[in-house]
Amino acid sequence: MxxxxxxxxxxxxxxxxxxxxxxxxxxxxxxxxxxxxxxxxxxxxxxxxxxxxxxxxxxxxxxxxxxxxxxxxxxxxxxxxxxxxxxxxSGPICLHVWPLMNVHYKGEMLDGQYHGEGEYSDGKIHYFGRFCNGTMCGPGVLTDCLGGRWTAVQNRNNTLRFWLRS
Structure with a gap:
């Protein structure tokens, strides 16, 4: 057998x-x-x-x-x-919430970092726009704690500049 x-x-x-x-x-x-x-x-x-x-x-x-x-x-x-x-x-719809620091992020991520279109808030600022390797890189709109709305644009030298919107 x-x-x-x-x-x-x-x-x-x-x-x-x-x-x-x-x-x-x-x-x-x-x-x-x-x-x-x-x-x-x-x-x-x-x-x-x-x-x-x-x-x-x-x-x-x-x-x-x-x-x-x-x-x-x-x-x-x-x-x-x-x-x-x-x-x-890593994907198009990711969520990161850190309650101790009041941080909320919803958006695209790549390799564990905010990357692509996303929305970030931490109780002091609210930003909706583009992220690159974990940092805001614009274009986007940032709202400060006093309600001021700022336009974020990336310069040629890869720095982010903000203009207060009226």
């Missing part, structure tokens, strides 16, 4: 244990798979952070990577939500 004949196929009714036991997952991290959506998981980190969303395994070391749509909340309340690529927010 051939070796493959000795192996019985698993029953279609059998479901794998939703708790992963894998040497690639460090101690203190709990992963719960959503069996209805095979690439979706809840990851609870030892420090209290939590990720709920799509994931994949890294090609290099077989570690879980945030890839796809998901939400990451840190133990101190930071919220990162949107499309993930290689553990960093």
């Amino acid at each position: 051939d070796k493959k004949d000795k192996i019985k196929p698993k029953s279609a009714n059998q479901t794998p244990d939703p708790q992963i036991t894998d040497p690639a997952i460090p101690d203190g991290i709990q992963v719960t798979l959503d069996l209805q959506h095979p690439l979706f998981a809840t990851v609870e980190y030892e420090n209290g952070d939590r990720y709920v969303g799509e994931y994949s395994a890294s090609d290099l070391d077989n570690r879980l990577m945030r890839n796809g749509v998901g939400k990451y909340v840190t133990f101190d309340g930071h919220l990162y939500s949107g499309h993930w690529k290689n553990n960093k927010l």
